[in-house]
Amino acid sequence: MLRNAMFRNAVIFSLLLCFGSASWADERTQKTIEARQGLLKVVAQYFGPIVGMAKGQIPYDAALIEKNAGMIVQLAPMIPDMFAMDTSASDITSQAKADIWGDYADFSAKAATTAERAEALVAATAEGRGATMKAFGALGASCKSCHDSYRQKN
Ligand code: HEC
Incomplete structure (x- = not known):
């Protein structure tokens, strides 16, 4: 009985330490920002070679475009998920504008447009x-459209 009570108190104490501290919230915010920036870096890794082809820097390769655009079809719907947490009150450096959480439905719709255009690129x-x-030009315009509204260069 007594040991159970002590154990329970220890659990409650640990939970309070975790959830009550400001640093836990900061760490969660930091991880969220790193995850969403990581996601966009991955998107850019698939996008980049097609830019190289458009500029004639690397040989045109339809199969690679099909593959990479297919990856962007999968990745784009993750953008709204990774931006679900409003981090605008945090001072951690980020290029995300607070407007994202002012009109999250519009932000999400822009990500859906990117997914649709990536799908159209696969077909093309x-x-x-x-x-x-x-x-590909239409896909790039969809990235720019979201960046123009919701990304600020620091
Ligand atoms: C729905 C909105 C949206 C769409 C669509 C979008 N982006 Fe972004 N992107 C952002 C925001 C917001 C940031 C800033 C994130 C931050 O700093 O936390 C960003 C950041 C980036 C970054 C910088 C990542 C880093 O931190 O190093 C790259 C690269 C990028 N986007 C490429 C793309 C490409 C390529 C596409 C299109 C295939 C695209 N984005 C589509 C909103 C979007």
């Missing part, structure tokens, strides 16, 4: 280089 790879690069 079967229609030749001209159609592919046109679809």
